[in-house]
Amino acid sequence: MQQISPAQKQIIQTAIVALLLIGCIAVLLPFTGTLLFAGVICITTAPLRNRLLALTRGRSSLTATLMCLILTIVMVLPMALLSGSLADGVEMVIGYFRPILEGGIPTEAPAWVADLPVVGPHLGSYWHNLVASREEMNELLRQLIAPTRRMALAAVALFAQGLLQSLLVIFFVFFIFRDAEHYAEALRNGGRKLAGDLGVRMVALAEATVTGVMVGIVGTAATQALVAMIGFIIAGVPGVIMLTVATFFFSMVPVVGATVIWLGAAAWLYDGGQTGWAIFMILWGMFGISGVDNFVKPILISRTSSLPLLLIVVGVFGGVLVFGFIGLFLGPTLLALGQVLIREWLALAEYNETPSI
Numbered sequence: 001m002q003q004i005s006p007a008q009k010q011i012i013q014t015a016i017v018a019l020l021l022i023g024c025i026a027v028l029l030p031f032t033g034t035l036l037f038a039g040v041i042c043i044t045t046a047p048l049r050n051r052l053l054a055l056t057r058g059r060s061s062l063t064a065t066l067m068c069l070i071l072t073i074v075m076v077l078p079m080a081l082l083s084g085s086l087a088d089g090v091e092m093v094i095g096y097f098r099p100i101l102e103g104g105i106p107t108e109a110p111a112w113v114a115d116l117p118v119v120g121p122h123l124g125s126y127w128h129n130l131v132a133s134r135e136e137m138n139e140l141l142r143q144l145i146a147p148t149r150r151m152a153l154a155a156v157a158l159f160a161q162g163l164l165q166s167l168l169v170i171f172f173v174f175f176i177f178r179d180a181e182h183y184a185e186a187l188r189n190g191g192r193k194l195a196g197d198l199g200v201r202m203v204a205l206a207e208a209t210v211t212g213v214m215v216g217i218v219g220t221a222a223t224q225a226l227v228a229m230i231g232f233i234i235a236g237v238p239g240v241i242m243l244t245v246a247t248f249f250f251s252m253v254p255v256v257g258a259t260v261i262w263l264g265a266a267a268w269l270y271d272g273g274q275t276g277w278a279i280f281m282i283l284w285g286m287f288g289i290s291g292v293d294n295f296v297k298p299i300l301i302s303r304t305s306s307l308p309l310l311l312i313v314v315g316v317f318g319g320v321l322v323f324g325f326i327g328l329f330l331g332p333t334l335l336a337l338g339q340v341l342i343r344e345w346l347a348l349a350e351y352n353e354t355p356s357i
Contacts, residue, residue, distance in 0.1 A: 031172075033323035034165055037330045038172035041071070042180065043207055044214040049177055064177035068170050076170070078245045079163045165326050205344060206337055213336045217312075217329065221251035224258050224292045231284040235277045237265045247289070252328045253316060258289050311335050 028035070042049075045067065053063045176183060191199030225248035232240045243261055251258045262285030270278035312332050319331015 031168070033326055033330060034168045035172055036334070037165075037323070037326045038169045038176055040210055040214060040330060040333055041169065041173055042176045043210045045071075046180070049180065060178050060180070064174045067177050068174045071170050071173060075166045076163065078248070079166060081242065081245060161324050162326065165324055169326065202341060202344065205340060209337050209340045210333055213333045214329065217252055217332060220292060221248045224248070224251040224289050227292055228258060228262060228285075228289045231262070231281060231288060232265060235265070235269060235281050235284075236274075237268065237281070249328070259285065262289055311339065 048070075049063060049067055052066050053060065056062045056066070187203055188200060191203040193199070225244050228247040229240060229244040232243055237243065243265065247258045247261045250261055262281060266278045266281035266285070269275075269281055315332030315335040316328055317331075319327025319329075319334070321327070323330050
């Protein structure tokens with residue numbers, strides 16, 4: 001029998017290792033987003049975990065269980081509440097507008113349209129112009145019912161998907177926190193072996209960046225939700241808990257953000273004849289709720305890294321497209337981390353190329 005040469009043996013070993021790596025990547029690929037997000041949560045909440053570890057006298061399994069319970073209360077329960085409320089809300093809104101759309105546009109504009117300041121008379125005359133093509137407009141409105149319903153239910157499905165992803169994330173968090181010391185040491189050793197002291201510094205920089213961005217995004221959303229809740233209570237808006245949770249999640253979406261929520265609350269107040277409280281809600285939303293995004297977020301994020309608005313926008317929408325609901329958090333965090341690491345690498349390269357005098 002012909003013996004295998006050392007070169008052939010090396011090729012076989014390399015092929016086996018490559019196949020194993022491809023198999024591992026194929027198995028882990030569906031869980032990439034949830035694993036990354038679990039890591040982000042573990043990095044961000046590491047101080048709380050360390051305190052609980054000290055209180056439990058070093059029992060890591062008990063500490064991991066307590067952390068998962070806390071995360072379930074903070075993440076899963078509000079999302080479950082919001083998903084159910086959104087589903088009911090979609091049906092309620094569709095049921096409210098269906099008779100109007102199916103019955104067609106009234107010949108005369110509603111009284112509240114004409115009473116609107118400044119734009120009321122113009123809207124009234126525009127309404128009369130639409131009456132001339134009433135049948136065509138009514139047919140168009142009826143055709144809008146189905147796509148509008150699908151779009152709203154897609155938003156509900158996104159939150160339901162986020163609920164399932166959050167449960168899986170918490171499952172991963174338990175095992176990461178249980179063996180956190182081993183994983184942290186492995187990261188430090190891996191960074192040291194790959195790039196020496198630079199690798200260790202990059203790992204520390206990544207930890208600081210992830211923490212800063214998550215605190216900035218989640219902290220701002222939580223602050224906006226709290227301010228919004230106060231406004232909803234003062235104005236007497238119903239469903240305060242649901243609206244507060246919705247404000248928290250929508251605050252992470254750039255440009256539109258929580259404006260949709262407090263404008264909807266103001267519209268409800270105005271439709272109920274509470275014009276004064278509607279004006280209060282608009283002012284509270286503009287200067288209170290939206291003001292938090294302009295002042296609190298830069299302060300929180302600037303502690304560790306500068307995160308441009310474009311990076312947040314691309315991170316949020318791109319993250320949702322790639323990772324689903326958890327992309328709201330994961331997308332901006334990954335982009336900010338990449339930005340910081342590239343800047344550090346470019347600064348180091350420029351320093352090494354500078355001739356010493």
